[in-house]
Amino acid sequence: MTKKNKASQAIGIFDSGVGGLTVTHALVKLLPQENIIYFGDTAHYPYGGKSVAAIQSYSIKIAHMLLQQECKLILIACNTASSVAYDLLKEYIGSKAIVINVIDPLISWIKNECAHKKIGLIGTKQTVSSNIYKRKIDELGKGIQLSSYPTGLLASAIEEFGRHEIVGNLLDVYLAHPSLQNIEALILACTHYPVVKDKIAAFYDHKIEVIDSSAIVAQAVQEELKIANLLNPDGGHRRQFYISDYDYTESFVSGTKLFFDEDINLEHYPLWD
Numbered sequence: 613m614t615k616k617n618k619a620s621q622a623i624g625i626f627d628s629g630v631g632g633l634t635v636t637h638a639l640v641k642l643l644p645q646e647n648i649i650y651f652g653d654t655a656h657y658p659y660g661g662k663s664v665a666a667i668q669s670y671s672i673k674i675a676h677m678l679l680q681q682e683c684k685l686i687l688i689a690c691n692t693a694s695s696v697a698y699d700l701l702k703e704y705i706g707s708k709a710i711v712i713n714v715i716d717p718l719i720s721w722i723k724n725e726c727a728h729k730k731i732g733l734i735g736t737k738q739t740v741s742s743n744i745y746k747r748k749i750d751e752l753g754k755g756i757q758l759s760s761y762p763t764g765l766l767a768s769a770i771e772e773f774g775r776h777e778i779v780g781n782l783l784d785v786y787l788a789h790p791s792l793q794n795i796e797a798l799i800l801a802c803t804h805y806p807v808v809k810d811k812i813a814a815f816y817d818h819k820i821e822v823i824d825s826s827a828i829v830a831q832a833v834q835e836e837l838k839i840a841n842l843l844n845p846d847g848g849h850r851r852q853f854y855i856s857d858y859d860y861t862e863s864f865v866s867g868t869k870l871f872f873d874e875d876i877n878l879e880h881y882p883l884w885d
């Protein structure tokens with residue numbers, strides 16, 4: 613951390629699209645005084661089926677932009693980018709800002725607060741094939757059996773149809789997979805999925821714990837800022853929401869409300885133009 617970092621500087625948050633708004637919402641609820649700059653890379657959405665090299669290069673360019681905006685902390689509000697680009701971003705950003713992903717806070721929570729032994733996980737193709745959750749959970753040595761299943765179309769279906777029954781139908785097909793049976797908990801390893809958390813819980817007759825990491829990640833951000841003495845004592849006047857490819861359709865704009873729970877003003881940021 614350089615001397616330049618001040619508490620009033622913004623928290624920069626990014627995702628492939630509007631899914632990261634679920635984490636952003638948890639964050640502004642916990643830390644309403646913080647200034648926020650959100651960037652959704654809608655021009656490259658979805659990241660889930662892209663190559664590691666592509667996701668890494670998008671993430672570096674976005675981080676560069678957030679550093680130019682003098683963010684004190686960069687939150688990767690995307691499991692896919694957290695899975696394959698976090699180490700590189702940490703190296704790239706160095707001491708210029710704190711970097712937080714959406715995976716490690718959940719791993720700490722599992723380590724300290726989770727008693728389940730059979731856990732399922734759903735996420736994008738890239739998140740699941742990275743095997744990062746399994747590796748980190750195995751490293752805890754708690755004897756947890758994790759079975760992961762890629763739900764490739766789910767994030768896009770949620771963006772397109774919100775909580776429409778078509779998303780419920782898709783969930784019925786995905787969640788019926790044998791690897792997701794006889795589990796005690798299910799990790800939602802994609803920041804789009806909390807929007808349909810209730811539907812997922814209903815699929816399992818509310819008998820399992822559906823783990824949405826949004827609030828856990830928000831707490832990790834609070835903790836890191838506290839340690840660095842960078843919690844903003846007052847302020848919160850700046851809330852900027854950028855997307856890289858503007859979709860002006862009414863359904864897209866109203867759809868974002870599902871993720872943030874209130875109306876937001878999306879602005880086009882021409883990062884790739």
Ligand code: DGL
Pocket residue numbers: 627628629631632657658659660661689690691692693736739767801802803804
């Ligand atoms: N929000 C992204 C994540 O958490 C998923 C959407 C995508 O494929 O870009 O992984």
